[in-house]
Amino acid sequence: MRVKICGITNLQDAYDAVNAGADALGFVFYKNSPRYIEPLKAKEIIEKLPPFVQAVGLFVNENENFINEVCKDSKIQLAQIIDDYELINFDLLKTKYIKVIRVQNKKDLQNLNNEFYLVDAFVESFGGEGKRLALEWFESLDCSKFILAGGLTSNNLKELNGFGFYGVDVSSGVESNIKGKKDRQKIVDFVKEANEIK
Secondary structure, three states: OEEEEOOOOOHHHHHHHHHHOOOEEEEEOOOOOOOEOOHHHHHHHHOOOOOOOEEEEEEEOOOHHHHHHHHHHHOOOEEEEEOOOOOOOHHHOOOEEEEEEEEOOHHHHOOOOOOOEEEEEOOOOOOOOOOOOOHHHHOOOOOOOEEEEOOOOOOOHHHHOOOOOOEEEEOHHHEOOOOOOEOHHHHHHHHHHHHOOO
16 A cells, blocks of 8 residues: 655655655645645655655646746755646646545446546645545446545544555545644554555
């Protein structure tokens, strides 16, 4: 089970996530988020990451030029893209990407292309609110290319056993009382539980 810790805003949280065994770190380039980080500040953190840890940039309804520029400036390796209005020409992106599906009902998960998706609960503020998806929506679906986000904590990861998700993505579920600041022990507990999922 791959684990991404999203909403990284400082070097210490990045190190804590890496030391706990996270596979990827997420950096939010959506200015209305309390977890927003400037591209050049993200770059300072990303340049200090050890090998084999992927840096992922979250983009919300931005155009191709903006995404390409930020990925270049910050050294982001994967763009995680919310494109609610289907305006992006993905062929113009210069960085590898993954699309985000903001799910409101089971129909949103059906008839998808055979590619990887990050699947999150629909919230007006574009994530980080701890809202969970109904797991019954995934029953009878092939979840091997789904990365599940939304309302996950170390206390409820066991519920994912048997679904076969490719990975999990967490932000608010490993935070301290301050949005954008992680809790080291919560990260450790989360990664440990995720690694035990079958």
